[in-house]
Amino acid sequence: LNEKQFVRFSMPYSKGWKIFVDGKETKSYRCDIAFIGTFVDSGNHSVVLKYSTPFLNTGLITSFAGLAILVVLCFYLKSRRKENE
Structure with a gap:
């Protein structure tokens, strides 16, 4: 220039x-x-x-946290179902 x-x-x-x-x-x-x-x-x-x-890391952390909560909730509900049988 x-x-x-x-x-x-x-x-x-x-x-x-x-x-x-x-x-x-x-x-x-x-x-x-x-x-x-x-x-x-x-x-x-x-x-x-x-x-x-922008916000890629925030999105990844939120997604993994949601997935972890889903897995824990599934195991919890499965264990409760076995207790009721």
Whole structure:
């Protein structure tokens, strides 16, 4: 780039995107309603976009906790049924 410019990428904006310019994370902006972009200084740069699903860990923990509760509940109900017979 000859001067500092705003660079728009054709990736849909999401909070999961992170933009790295020369290995340093930079602030991302929503632009043109649906896309992501950032400001890049003049010169040659390496720009990398990385995506991580928001709330993935929270969803996994919640799912495994629900599954564990279901298994415990099934064993409990099965043992109660045997006691009643």
